[in-house]
Amino acid sequence: MNTPQRMSYREACKQAIRDALAADPRTFVMGEDVGKYGGCYAVTKGLLEEFGPQRIVDTPLAENGFTGIGVGAALAGLRPIVEIMTCNFSLLALDQIMNNAATLSHMTGGQFAVPLVIRMATGGGRQLAAQHSHSLEGWYAHIPGLKVAVPGTVEDARHMLAAALADPNPVLIFEHVVLYNAEGELDPSVRAVDLEHAKLRRPGRDATLVTYGNSLPKCLLAAERLAADGIEAEVVDLRMLRPLDMPTVLDSLRRTRRLVVVDEGWKSGSISAEIAARVAEEALYELDAPVGRVCSREVPVPYAAHMEELALPSVERIVDAVRAIVPRRG
Amino acid sequence: MADFTMPSLGADMETGKVVEWLVKPGDRVKPGDVVAVVETHKGAIDVECFLDGVIDELAPLGAELPVGAVLAMVRRAGEAPAEPKASHPAAVAKVVGAAAAPAAAPPVVLPGLTRVKVSPAARQRAAALGIEADVLRGSGADGAVTLADVEQAASRSAALSTPRTARRGFDPALMRQAIAAAMARSKREIPHYYLSATVDFGAAQAWLDDHNATHEPLERLLPATLLLKACAKALTEVPQLNGFWRDDAFQPAAAIHIGWAISLRGGGLVAPAIHDADRKTLPELMAALRDLVQRARAGGLRSSELTDPTLTVTSLGERGAESVFGVIYPPQVAIVGFGRVVVRPWVCGGAVLPRPVVAVTLAADHRASDGHVGGQLLAAIDRALQDPATL
Numbered sequence: 001m002n003t004p005q006r007m008s009y010r011e012a013c014k015q016a017i018r019d020a021l022a023a024d025p026r027t028f029v030m031g032e033d034v035g036k037y038g039g040c041y042a043v044t045k046g047l048l049e050e051f052g053p054q055r056i057v058d059t060p061l062a063e064n065g066f067t068g069i070g071v072g073a074a075l076a077g078l079r080p081i082v083e084i085m086t087c088n089f090s091l092l093a094l095d096q097i098m099n100n101a102a103t104l105s106h107m108t109g110g111q112f113a114v115p116l117v118i119r120m121a122t123g124g125g126r127q128l129a130a131q132h133s134h135s136l137e138g139w140y141a142h143i144p145g146l147k148v149a150v151p152g153t154v155e156d157a158r159h160m161l162a163a164a165l166a167d168p169n170p171v172l173i174f175e176h177v178v179l180y181n182a183e184g185e186l187d188p189s190v191r192a193v194d195l196e197h198a199k200l201r202r203p204g205r206d207a208t209l210v211t212y213g214n215s216l217p218k219c220l221l222a223a224e225r226l227a228a229d230g231i232e233a234e235v236v237d238l239r240m241l242r243p244l245d246m247p248t249v250l251d252s253l254r255r256t257r258r259l260v261v262v263d264e265g266w267k268s269g270s271i272s273a274e275i276a277a278r279v280a281e282e283a284l285y286e287l288d289a290p291v292g293r294v295c296s297r298e299v300p301v302p303y304a305a306h307m308e309e310l311a312l313p314s315v316e317r318i319v320d321a322v323r324a325i326v327p328r329r330g
Numbered sequence: 331m332a333d334f335t336m337p338s339l340g341a342d343m344e345t346g347k348v349v350e351w352l353v354k355p356g357d358r359v360k361p362g363d364v365v366a367v368v369e370t371h372k373g374a375i376d377v378e379c380f381l382d383g384v385i386d387e388l389a390p391l392g393a394e395l396p397v398g399a400v401l402a403m404v405r406r407a408g409e410a411p412a413e414p415k416a417s418h419p420a421a422v423a424k425v426v427g428a429a430a431a432p433a434a435a436p437p438v439v440l441p442g443l444t445r446v447k448v449s450p451a452a453r454q455r456a457a458a459l460g461i462e463a464d465v466l467r468g469s470g471a472d473g474a475v476t477l478a479d480v481e482q483a484a485s486r487s488a489a490l491s492t493p494r495t496a497r498r499g500f501d502p503a504l505m506r507q508a509i510a511a512a513m514a515r516s517k518r519e520i521p522h523y524y525l526s527a528t529v530d531f532g533a534a535q536a537w538l539d540d541h542n543a544t545h546e547p548l549e550r551l552l553p554a555t556l557l558l559k560a561c562a563k564a565l566t567e568v569p570q571l572n573g574f575w576r577d578d579a580f581q582p583a584a585a586i587h588i589g590w591a592i593s594l595r596g597g598g599l600v601a602p603a604i605h606d607a608d609r610k611t612l613p614e615l616m617a618a619l620r621d622l623v624q625r626a627r628a629g630g631l632r633s634s635e636l637t638d639p640t641l642t643v644t645s646l647g648e649r650g651a652e653s654v655f656g657v658i659y660p661p662q663v664a665i666v667g668f669g670r671v672v673v674r675p676w677v678c679g680g681a682v683l684p685r686p687v688v689a690v691t692l693a694a695d696h697r698a699s700d701g702h703v704g705g706q707l708l709a710a711i712d713r714a715l716q717d718p719a720t721l
Contacts, residue, residue, distance in 0.1 A: 257451055257477065284450045285450045285451055285453075285454040286450075286451055287449060287450045287451055288449040288450075288451040288452060288470065288476050288477045288478075289449055289470055289471050289474070289476070290471065324471055325470075325471045326471075327469050327470050327471065327476060327478070
């Protein structure tokens with residue numbers, strides 16, 4: 001029972017939802033195609049049969065409407081898990097997310113809480129074109145009152161939902177579409193994760209790569225390639241974009257004194273910009289080289305595979321960005 | 331008027347930096363006086379002047395000067411002070427110093443014209459250390475001065491500002507480079523030949539034990555003294571290996587100055603001279619060894635000690651290997667190696683007995699001598715060690 005279990009990120013998401021449904025009768029899933037179709041990314045496949053239409057609710061294509069229902073249900077004491085097919089469509093629900101979910105607790109002087117969880121798919125890399133491929137989690141990280149979780153590992157995919165449901169305030173979980181098929185080991189001794197801390201995924205010495213989501217495996221690959229050249233890059237997985245765990249980032253920076261932020265969002269006004277700015281505010285004198293950033297090209301993510309690949313952060317670009325700020329040895 | 335120039339403190343030295351003057355203009359100097367401290371890859375060296383007269387003008391401190399550059403003008407007795415001329419030390423130092431020693435003479439940085447890139451971490455560290463970061467050479471991205479550059483500069487300038495008593499010995503990285511250059515040159519240019527003999531150390535050991543049993547700890551001798559003396563004595567019999575290969579010919583040396591290889595803590599080694607080793611008594615040699623090792627490690631070798639060795643001896647001591655085949659230090663023509671003294675079964679008077687023995691090796695320059703001569707040296711060392719009372 002204590003042997004590590006290998007599973008896909010998709011399966012981890014599904015197990016998390018099934019556990020939540022089984023554990024708390026107030027919990028239900030609501031979204032487009034989550035029931036009969038089994039979820040656009042097949043995360044909820046089979047759950048309708050298992051839990052019935054009261055708990056797995058198919059909705060019309062009306063994000064603002066069903067997200068609003070989710071807010072209301074949460075206010076009324078339920079624990080809704082709203083699925084928005086991709087974060088691109090979440091913009092239709094932005095009014096509910098920001099003007100209601102994120103603000104009601106504040107506006108009622110804490111008399112009301114909105115224990116709502118919204119899961120959305122994010123990111124590019126599966127040739128789904130510009131309306132299904134963007135990374136908008138950085139935008140949501142702008143909004144006080146929300147928590148923004150960006151699981152980049154199977155472990156976080158498996159356990160972040162429970163932490164999100166336990167939180168009395170709205171939590172958005174951004175699941176990367178490329179990661180759904182990724183597999184990883186699940187340590188059975190880990191039963192819960194927090195929604196506070198970034199995590200060091202690889203120790204290093206010469207530079208810090210700060211990243212999250214699907215850029216995490218790219219950074220780990222880049223670090224491996226760099227290691228072959230004698231450059232030891234440390235990889236910090238943010239896990240949460242709001243709250244942002246700057247102490248962990250700065251600790252790492254104090255060790256390496258060089259920083260590259262890798263973010264699948266566009267560079268302008270992005271979470272990578274936020275991190276660079278905080279480093280400039282809080283740790284300028286730790287820097288021994290300019291902060292580097294690897295982000296998506298500032299275009300709508302293209303459909304054509306070769307162009308999409310060029311638009312998104314790549315292992316090569318990450319390697320180059322680190323090499324550019326680490327002096328050659330010898 | 332005579333020029334006092336930057337001495338060559340070994341085949342591997344190209345430049346040196348005067349970090350301290352021990353004389354000032356108007357001071358009287360005579361041959362052998364230590365007049366300056368010059369920083370080289372071998373650490374800070376006390377440089378002697380072999381001129382007789384009055385110091386007239388000095389090169390500025392901190393300038394990196396090539397071997398042969400004028401460091402000072404010395405007015406001979408009766409000479410009048412000279413008009414400054416183009417070759418006077420200040421001018422020489424200025425030309426070379428501007429390029430090679432920016433820390434000593436910071437170039438003016440015009441705002442808006444040249445913005446020197448210094449990383450924030452480097453700038454803060456430099457401020458804390460009191461170093462001007464803008465004049466350092468940057469090794470970082472885009473040529474920026476990094477933290478490492480500042481820290482390196484700090485350790486360099488420590489030698490400038492630290493008082494004499496606590497000065498830095500040497501820079502291991504610089505020394506590595508110097509050893510690399512000298513040894514590569516040696517192996518490139520010198521056709522080495524190698525000889526080896528195992529010598530019975532029993533008589534010497536017995537004499538040594540006897541001597542040490544009857545003397546105070548400070549007067550006791552190490553086996554190295556006997557090996558050193560035996561080698562020096564052997565060189566009086568085989569002078570063909572005592573000297574230098576210069577201008578395609580062997581130049582015998584007038585005296586026997588043994589370069590004694592001393593390994594330094596933190597890596598690297600130096601082989602300063604024990605002057606007239608053949609004429610020193612064993613206690614004198616022991617004292618000389620002790621003094622030399624201490625000064626080699628703490629800094630404070632004299633320039634003549636670095637330039638004078640006529641043959642190098644490397645002795646591995648109690649914890650060393652059993653034998654060593656050295657690489658000749660140019661322009662010398664030979665290096666003698668002593669291994670660790672080990673007890674081995676030895677045929678002695680028709681019987682096999684346990685005896686202390688030592689492997690004595692020679693690496694010599696085949697341009698200057700042939701194996702026959704080398705063999706004579708090893709045989710002479712053997713003979714000397716069999717008769718320790720006469721050493």
